[in-house]
Amino acid sequence: MAIKWFGGGKKPPELQEHSIDDLIVLERYEEAGERLRARLKDNPNDLHSHLKLAEVYTQLRQFERAVDEYGFVAEEYAQDGFYDKGLALLSRAMKLAPLDSSLATRVEKFQRDKDMEHVRTLALEGLQKAGGVEAGTSMLELRRLWSHLTASSLVQHLPGEQLKRLFSNMEMLRLGAGAELAREGSQEAFLMLIVTGVVEATMASAERSVLVRSFTTGDLLGEGAFLERAPWPADYRAAEPLVALKLSRGGLEQALTGNPDPRGFLETLREQHNDRDVATSVRRLRGGS
Amino acid sequence: MAILAIRIYPDPILRVKCRPVVEIDARVKKLAADMVETMHAAPGVGLAAPQVGVDLRLAVVDVSIGENPSDVHVLINPEVVERSGLDSDTEGCLSLPGITDKVDRPAFVTVRAQDLGGHPIELQAEGFHARALCHEIDHLDGILFPDHLRGLRKERVRRQLKKLADEVEVHA
Secondary structure, three states: OOEOOOEOEOOOOOOOOOOHHHHHHOOOHHHHHHHHHHHHHHOOOOHHHHHHHHHHHHHOOOHHHHHHHHHHHHHHHHHOOOHHHHHHHHHHHHHHOOOOHHHHHHHHHHHHHHHHHHHHHHHHHHHHHOOOOOOOOOHHHHHHHHHHHOOOHHHHHOOHHHHHHHHHOOEEEEEOOOOEEEOOOOOOOOEEEEEEOOEEEEEEEOOEEEEEEEEOOOOEEOHHHHHOOOOOOOEEEEOOOEEEEEEOHHHHHHHHOOOOOHHHHHHHHHOOOHHHHHHHHHHHHHHHO | OOOOOOOOOOOHHHHOOOEOOOOOOHHHHHHHHHHHHHHHHOOOOEEEHHHHOEOEOEEEEOOOOOOOHHHOEEEEEEEEEEEEOOEEEEEOOOOOOOOOEEEEEOOEEEEEEEOOOOOEEEEEEEHHHHHHHHHHHHHHOOOOHHHHOOHHHHHHHHHHHHHHHHHHHHHO
16 A cells, blocks of 8 residues: 555545556456556557557457457558558568468558658659749648659659659649640650649541540650650640649650660650550541541 | 665556655655665665655655765656757666666756755756666656567566566565
């Protein structure tokens, strides 16, 4: 019994209770679990308590529950960008449930997201140079724009350093709805990556405009004119307000200067077959009209 | 003066967040004197009130362990107001006999407290002295040095704590 000094003060409720940590040390896991669950009821996002509860469930050999707790905390860590911590917890969970294939899937996802995090840092540096901050675009806005681009095939195939190199030599454009980007038959050489908005490729047919194809976030336009010196296969127009990154020939030269893998860089740009697809559609539509 | 019984882990008093000392009366002064004597007899370089079963924010520190009377500090309602640097060194505790481990602490601290006359005092300390102050002030918040450990160190100390708790139970 603790000596009571200055009576009249309220007795602290925990005076005669062990702490949760001490209950775990004393291997009184049931009591520790109860206290932790009560604590989590009041504060469901207390990650330390979730981790302790996972440990308690492990000691009680309630592995399924332990895996749930580890998984919850791992997700929270990953959402905050702490992928390594999340992966470490999933690894612990996998030891408890080696046959749970969903854990392996989550590990793969975390690993992918982690890799993308590195790419993101480099890409943002590139976007800053693309006229981002100087043109009045805040870092927050750049991050938002980047989040649109992550689904792009181009972004997924170019390594981070190459993305940074590409973006650094592009120009960020903001165009209103209806802005003309290219006319059919012209050979204006530029490459355009749509960040947000929609571009429509149309062709004139019997005094009316026929929509050939729509492009949106992450699509790359102009590789035919830019890399193959082919004419633009249709008219391209912004169907709604557009944010896009534009690469000129000068920009491409800069991006290739000192590039450790110029061939791979160009191949990735060439792999975007959007112009070729539009040209094929136009030929088919015209052939059939 | 008297030598007080030192509370040993897992005594729950060691986990209590202590109450501030409101009035420095004769009982507090006697407690402080007894704590200094207990600390020297142990021997130890610091002792906090919960270690002798009292849930008050009072600690005594003497890094000379009785060699130099000017090194004895009685700290009432102490708090660390500034900390800087990092120092890693081995630490033990009179309430955790036989258990030691390396603990990271600030290399420099400034502590504000009251003395037995109720006057505000400020101590600036570094190295081992800073460590002792932090350790004792931790006690007043129910924190023990193993709480600062992570990973394998924590696991190892946890086993030692269990062993200690079992021994305490046997002797109780």
